[in-house]
Amino acid sequence: MPDVIAVAAAGPDPGSPVEPVIGRADYFLFFDARGAFVRAQANPHRDLSQGSGTLVARMLIEAGARAVLGGNVGPKAALALRGAGVSVSCPHQGPAGEAVARFLAVERDLPGA
Template identity: 30%
Template sequence: MKICITSQGKELGSEIDPRFGRCKYFIFYDTETDQYEAVENRWREAAQGAGTQAGQFVASKGVSVLITGKIGPGAERVIKAAGIKVIEAQGMVIDAINKVKQG
């Protein structure tokens, strides 16, 4: 399963970024291989539509679960239309990943 976590840094020990569309990084984590990739959010400085554009990007990566602080209505529509489960969380990225892996 592929998970996306909004993050304030590039490492699994980073804090979850509370903002979806304006987060600093997206961490894409594969639970089958335990491999991850951190991608800078290029839409975080957009004048408008940051959440929708970020949502389209995340959906294009084939994730099943999104872990974030809060998600706006535009981004939520895109994410839900893609069939991605949204989990609101705070704390460390790795802790949220472990909770999802444990079920």
């Protein structure tokens, strides 16, 4: 089960909606392995004309994310995340906190969890 779960979100709190594109998210919300909200971080790469997904992937890896949730992730960001052993779970929608709860419910049902 992941230690840190990062969610691409439109705002800084768990009630904020999941963003449709990870690289363009306004914020990343970090949750612990039990689904408790830990902190929010603004996305400094959201307005780049290109390359935001790869930079976001690096930022999330450095932040210790073991799973990333969002609406969609681009191929380069997905490759970088998965290459670092980070689980990518898409598509999610609705409030970020609820997306984490759904993700954890599925994770707990997996063999070996």
